[in-house]
Amino acid sequence: MPIKTTPLLSTYFFLSNYLYPLAFISPRVRTGWKEKCLQKKPLPTDILIQAASVGESKLALLVAEKLLDQYPGLKITISTNTKQGKDILSQANNLHQIVYFPLDSSKWQKKFLKALKPKLVLILETEIWPSFFYQLKKQKIPFAIINGRMRSKTFSHYLFAQKSLAPLFPDLILAISPKDSLCFKTLFPQSQITTIPNLKFELLDLNTEPLDYVKNPLSRYFPPQKNILVLGSVRKEEEEQIFWLIQNYLQAAPQAIIALFPRHMERIPYWQNKLKDFKYILRSQLTRQVKTGEIILWDKIGELGFAYALAKRAFVGGSLQPLGGQNFLEPLAQGIIPFVGPYLDNFLWVGEELFAAQLVIRVKDEKELLQALLRPQKENRKKIYLQAKEILALQKGGLNLVLKQLAPLLRFYSS
CATH class of the missing domain: 3.40.50.11720 (3-Deoxy-D-manno-octulosonic-acid transferase, N-terminal domain)
Incomplete structure (x- = not known):
């Protein structure tokens, strides 16, 4: 027919x-x-x-x-x-x-x-x-x-x-x-x-516990126990908000290290221009240990999970503007509580259990995100991982x- x-x-x-x-x-x-x-x-x-x-x-x-x-x-x-x-x-x-x-x-x-x-x-x-x-x-x-x-x-x-x-x-x-x-x-x-x-x-992989520091391929670049903030999967539409966050976060926490992951590689030149007055280095050029107060602009694919495993704090992008959100389960699998913005249409299927257990923290804008990132956080990775595992196992x-x-x-x- x-x-x-x-x-x-x-x-x-x-x-x-x-x-x-x-x-x-x-x-x-x-x-x-x-x-x-x-x-x-x-x-x-x-x-x-x-x-x-x-x-x-x-x-x-x-x-x-x-x-x-x-x-x-x-x-x-x-x-x-x-x-x-x-x-x-x-x-x-x-x-x-x-x-x-x-x-x-x-x-x-x-x-x-x-x-x-x-x-x-x-x-x-x-x-x-x-x-x-x-x-x-x-x-x-x-x-x-x-x-x-x-x-x-x-x-x-x-x-x-x-x-x-x-x-x-x-x-x-x-x-x-x-x-x-x-x-x-x-x-x-x-x-x-x-x-x-x-x-x-x-x-x-709910049977694999968060990656140990010594087994992480990125550990040679990041000293242990450092205050590392990962800004993952940042989209073009929220770049100005993230730039404001970077400025204010480093002012409040000058000893921090920021790992910035644009969602799309073609945005790297934009960020190079925006960060020209900051201490930053491209991941592809990184051959030494990162210094405090430094920003690593990630221009390599496939390392976001390893970065989450090193982080003290993590924000998952695509969520400060109505873009649907990005995968916040990845940092959670590494035992780190992710912060997200209010726009998570692509992840409504996850349900509210993780939010109710405060295993994912939702904020309304970049200012609330800054305040949340500066507050003391739970740092027992294994406990966070096990709590999340119990909830997520029911969804497989x-x-x-x-x-x-x-x-x-x-x-x-x-x-």
């Missing part, structure tokens, strides 16, 4: 086919441009997993490992949109290949899927690419959204195009909450939709449910 297209969808296809060169303006999109335009074709694969960036890439590796345990010999390809995502994926050695996800032009998506010939496509979290979905439908490739979530603002945008999107429905959607399931059901009434525990709980099980739900779509497999 032909796929029904609307004028809105036809217009999108036309514009995406002819205006895609304008995307080159964006530094993030420009990275891997030749691969995104399929000048180098990918190899055929059994399963394609699409993971937008860092967080989704970590989940993709988790799903891929579980699939390979249960279905040995599967050829799994993971695609990503960003260099940061590719850096995370490159840590795996059991993948068929790692590729950049092409621009969402029907021209490139058609070539992409024709080259890959996947028997199943899995999409992490909230990625609805009309050209990609259209080509999946046209080429009769089954596909599923895994760990699906939908912010209210994102849902309102998609709702505008619901009639155009509905015929492009995924075969299966595994959403992380009843609210997210309802959003997806509204957009894709024909999809099979099930609610599962969030896979991000699976990323927490999502990965096994994913494999169970995917089983009908994996009938092509033969050992």
